[in-house]
Amino acid sequence: MLTRRFLLKGAITTTFVVGGQPLLASDAQGRDPRLIFVILRGGLDGLAAVPAPGDSAYHRARGGLASLGNNIDMFELDDLFGLHGGLEEFHSLYQAGDLAVVHAVAPPYRARSHFDAQDVLESGLLDPSASATGWLYRALQGEPGGGALESRAMALGGAIPLVLRGTRSVGAWAPDRLPDADADTLARVARLYQDDAVLGPRLNAAFDTEDMVAGLARRRSRDGLQQSAAAAAQFLTHVDGPRIAVMESGGWDTHANQPGQLNARLQRLSRVIGTLRESLDSVWDDTVIVLATEFGRTVAMNGTRGSDHGVGGVAFVAGGGVRGGQVLADWPGLARDKLYEGRDLQPTTDVRSIFKSVLLLHLGQDENAVDALVFSDRRLPLLPGLFTA
Amino acid sequence: MRAQQYRAANRFGLGAAAQDAQHMGGDPGGWLLDQVAPQKTDPGFNVPASHQSIAEYTSAVAQRRAAQRDAGGDTDKIAHLETANRRFRRQVRGTTMAQTLGRFEYAVDTPTPFRERLVHFWSNHFAVSRRGKPQIVGSCLAYENEAIRTGMDGHFGEVLVRVVAHPVMLHYLDNVQSIGPDSRIGRRRKRGLNENLAREILELHTVGVHGGYSQDDVTALANMLTGWTVGNSRLQRFGAEPGKFVFVEPMHQPGRFRLLGKTYAADGAQQAQRALTDLAVHPATADFLASKLARHFIADVPPASAVKRIAKVFRKTDGHLPSVHVALVKERAAWQPDNVKFKSPYEYLVSVYRSLGVTERRAPRLVQTLTTMNHLPFNAPSPQGWPDSVAHWGSPAALKQRVEWAVAFGNAIAARLPVRRLAEGLVPTEATGLRSALRGAESPGQALGMMLASPTFQWR
Numbered sequence: 001m002l003t004r005r006f007l008l009k010g011a012i013t014t015t016f017v018v019g020g021q022p023l024l025a026s027d028a029q030g031r032d033p034r035l036i037f038v039i040l041r042g043g044l045d046g047l048a049a050v051p052a053p054g055d056s057a058y059h060r061a062r063g064g065l066a067s068l069g070n071n072i073d074m075f076e077l078d079d080l081f082g083l084h085g086g087l088e089e090f091h092s093l094y095q096a097g098d099l100a101v102v103h104a105v106a107p108p109y110r111a112r113s114h115f116d117a118q119d120v121l122e123s124g125l126l127d128p129s130a131s132a133t134g135w136l137y138r139a140l141q142g143e144p145g146g147g148a149l150e151s152r153a154m155a156l157g158g159a160i161p162l163v164l165r166g167t168r169s170v171g172a173w174a175p176d177r178l179p180d181a182d183a184d185t186l187a188r189v190a191r192l193y194q195d196d197a198v199l200g201p202r203l204n205a206a207f208d209t210e211d212m213v214a215g216l217a218r219r220r221s222r223d224g225l226q227q228s229a230a231a232a233a234q235f236l237t238h239v240d241g242p243r244i245a246v247m248e249s250g251g252w253d254t255h256a257n258q259p260g261q262l263n264a265r266l267q268r269l270s271r272v273i274g275t276l277r278e279s280l281d282s283v284w285d286d287t288v289i290v291l292a293t294e295f296g297r298t299v300a301m302n303g304t305r306g307s308d309h310g311v312g313g314v315a316f317v318a319g320g321g322v323r324g325g326q327v328l329a330d331w332p333g334l335a336r337d338k339l340y341e342g343r344d345l346q347p348t349t350d351v352r353s354i355f356k357s358v359l360l361l362h363l364g365q366d367e368n369a370v371d372a373l374v375f376s377d378r379r380l381p382l383l384p385g386l387f388t389a
Numbered sequence: 390m391r392a393q394q395y396r397a398a399n400r401f402g403l404g405a406a407a408q409d410a411q412h413m414g415g416d417p418g419g420w421l422l423d424q425v426a427p428q429k430t431d432p433g434f435n436v437p438a439s440h441q442s443i444a445e446y447t448s449a450v451a452q453r454r455a456a457q458r459d460a461g462g463d464t465d466k467i468a469h470l471e472t473a474n475r476r477f478r479r480q481v482r483g484t485t486m487a488q489t490l491g492r493f494e495y496a497v498d499t500p501t502p503f504r505e506r507l508v509h510f511w512s513n514h515f516a517v518s519r520r521g522k523p524q525i526v527g528s529c530l531a532y533e534n535e536a537i538r539t540g541m542d543g544h545f546g547e548v549l550v551r552v553v554a555h556p557v558m559l560h561y562l563d564n565v566q567s568i569g570p571d572s573r574i575g576r577r578r579k580r581g582l583n584e585n586l587a588r589e590i591l592e593l594h595t596v597g598v599h600g601g602y603s604q605d606d607v608t609a610l611a612n613m614l615t616g617w618t619v620g621n622s623r624l625q626r627f628g629a630e631p632g633k634f635v636f637v638e639p640m641h642q643p644g645r646f647r648l649l650g651k652t653y654a655a656d657g658a659q660q661a662q663r664a665l666t667d668l669a670v671h672p673a674t675a676d677f678l679a680s681k682l683a684r685h686f687i688a689d690v691p692p693a694s695a696v697k698r699i700a701k702v703f704r705k706t707d708g709h710l711p712s713v714h715v716a717l718v719k720e721r722a723a724w725q726p727d728n729v730k731f732k733s734p735y736e737y738l739v740s741v742y743r744s745l746g747v748t749e750r751r752a753p754r755l756v757q758t759l760t761t762m763n764h765l766p767f768n769a770p771s772p773q774g775w776p777d778s779v780a781h782w783g784s785p786a787a788l789k790q791r792v793e794w795a796v797a798f799g800n801a802i803a804a805r806l807p808v809r810r811l812a813e814g815l816v817p818t819e820a821t822g823l824r825s826a827l828r829g830a831e832s833p834g835q836a837l838g839m840m841l842a843s844p845t846f847q848w849r
Contacts, residue, residue, distance in 0.1 A: 113598045115773055160784045174786040185796050185835050189842045192826055196844040198779060199788060206785035250770050255563050255585045303581025304566040
């Protein structure tokens with residue numbers, strides 16, 4: 001019987017690699033590393049997600065935001081840091097030693113624009129408008145046999161974020177609520193795309209991923225991020241599936257009435273992490289999940305019970321091989337003279353150090369190549385202590 | 390359709406309607422220029438005034454709160470209240486659906502599609518979103534008509550002031566709550582600034598992120614904008630009408646402020662208005678807007694020379710929009726025959742309905758399609774509005790969605806349409822491959838689906 005994929009492959013003449021032979025991925029020890037990058041768009045308030053009640057300046061500096069909100073608990077992480085009560089699944093992972101917090105972290109960018117800060121977070125380069133390609137794209141392209149990007153990496157949620165953008169297309173998957181078209185018509189349409197250099201390869205890639213998550217789209221969840229998480233897990237556990245996935249979560253720009261809003265969002269994010277942990281169980285030791293945002297927010301509450309755009313914030317790294325149960329931070333302190341421009345948490349760690357550590361120590365990439373091609377920065381340090389051994 | 394006509398109808402217009410070719414005849418450029426001139430009538434889809442919807446929402450919430458207090462623990466009253474709440478939510482949903490359909494059909498039917506595209510462009514430049522803002526759910530389309538559409542024959546600065554003073558924008562970017570910390574009300578209530586609107590005015594609406602401003606400039610503009618708010622029952626004693634713009638002096642941060650090197654003396658609402666008027670003609674604003682317009686009409690990465698020329702017109706005319714829009718039509722690069730701009734989902738769907746001359750009557754179906762394609766109007770993910778590039782809209786998943794939609798839609802609707810004649814008229818003469826593929830289709834439904842799904846139809 002002809003599957004739809006077969007029909008389309010017959011119809012399109014571009015070369016196409018079936019599935020991902022683990023290209024670089026499985027090394028001599030038989031490791032087959034997975035990476036999920038979750039972009040939190042809007043600027044998560046790092047001091048709300050991971051407060052620092054052990055800092056003697058905390059209560060005075062945060063003012064009305066020192067309390068996370070009525071009936072919202074705080075987990076204790078260590079003498080200095082707590083964890084927002086909405087992040088229950090994060091806390092379980094932290095206690096199991098599978099989740100590390102990186103605090104006072106930011107991309108190398110200080111001007112507080114969402115969109116430029118996201119560009120730096122995703123391009124991995126100092127100049128926001130310097131690149132139309134993402135750091136993860138360039139890292140994957142640099143792998144031996146890095147041609148088959150559409151079967152190596154996957155954007156969940158529809159659009160391809162900058163971090164995975166480049167001259168060639170990676171795979172993409174979105175929850176789909178439209179009826180399937182009949183195979184013959186699709187094959188004819190696919191032929192029309194043969195000569196379109198931009199769209200042809202994209203349509204091809206789309207139909208190939210379809211087979212891998214067959215049935216998933218039918219199971220409806222109202223939460224697109226949950227659906228994406230379930231799909232990501234299916235892809236990453238599939239024997240021929242991609243090993244890299246990127247997800248996006250929006251709505252962290254809490255200018256007004258922050259406590260209630262943020263609590264709901266963090267709970268939702270926590271459930272997503274729970275889903276990933278559960279459905280990636282068989283490959284958990286080979287999996288790393290990185291969650292990062294473009295910037296933190298003002299330390300003090302603004303005039304409307306929220307917070308405005310700031311600089312230093314928080315990131316999370318989870319996975320079986322992560323040295324979890326610790327907050328990695330060169331803590332600058334919250335006293336007024338320690339704040340960046342007197343208002344924001346001073347960043348002491350470049351978020352790209354996390355990315356670089358993951359590329360080198362988890363994906364096993366070459367340091368010289370990463371310095372040259374990915375971050376264009378030979379002085380970018382690794383983040384010590386993130387991985388076991 | 391001839392090549393120049395095809396470009397006029399697609400790159401500048403909203404897709405080729407049967408009447409477009411007749412109207413433009415041998416002069417596609419003239420057809421476009423006519424649309425930039427003031428129109429006898431272009432009101433937009435008729436909706437209640439924004440202040441009405443905002444006031445209605447506010448009073449409905451107040452009534453509900455009062456009823457909740459009144460109900461106490463009475464289970465009957467609570468059940469009654471819940472029914473009323475559900476009815477209210479259903480009614481709001483019905484209103485937004487009807488507006489989505491109305492705006493869409495207005496674009497499908499308009500005899501001035503270039504003008505309509507410009508309204509959509511500027512509306513996206515000054516994007517507002519219903520997400521998380523229940524106060525403005527029913528009034529976003531009114532905002533577009535009141536603040537943007539009415540400004541198409543004037544200067545950019547007038548549109549800017551109208552937008553920033555519009556209740557929908559003041560709600561959307563939180564300025565309604567921003568209070569000068571040293572103002573009378575600020576001191577009494579211990580509330581303060583919210584710099585959201587001020588930052589986005591600088592970054593997104595005027596000089597752009599490279600416009601050379603600092604955090605101090607953001608704070609200065611935020612201070613000047615304190616007191617720009619929306620009338621409600623509490624503000625009545627300041628002469629506020631419910632749902633309308635009002636300047637409340639006791640919320641306004643006193644003093645003069647320095648923005649981009651210029652000092653603005655304390656002068657009530659005039660202070661921010663003067664600052665906005667200056668921002669609107671700032672050279673960086675001209676450059677930023679010219680590059681956005683060029684990206685929309687020429688290419689994702691437009692030639693620098695074209696951007697320069699458009700910016701020059703903007704500067705020379707102090708941002709006179711019709712002059713800037715004429716400059717776009719005169720830009721040779723905008724007429725290049727290659728496929729350069731990938732249609733956004735909304736553009737795509739409007740162009741499908743326009744080309745086929747069909748009317749959508751089922752609002753829920755339209756809303757579902759737009760939602761699935763991630764392009765429901767007034768739902769942009771951020772104040773930046775929707776992106777304008779193939780890199781954003783043309784992902785594999787999105788393209789597949791669109792192809793599947795086209796095939797299903799073509800199949801369903803073909804029986805009502807003269808497919809062969811439509812295909813002859815709509816497919817550009819030089820697209821010979823597509824023409825012969827359509828002739829080989831096994832049914833009119835298949836042919837129509839293929840045409841709408843074809844790459845030719847995805848570009849403008």
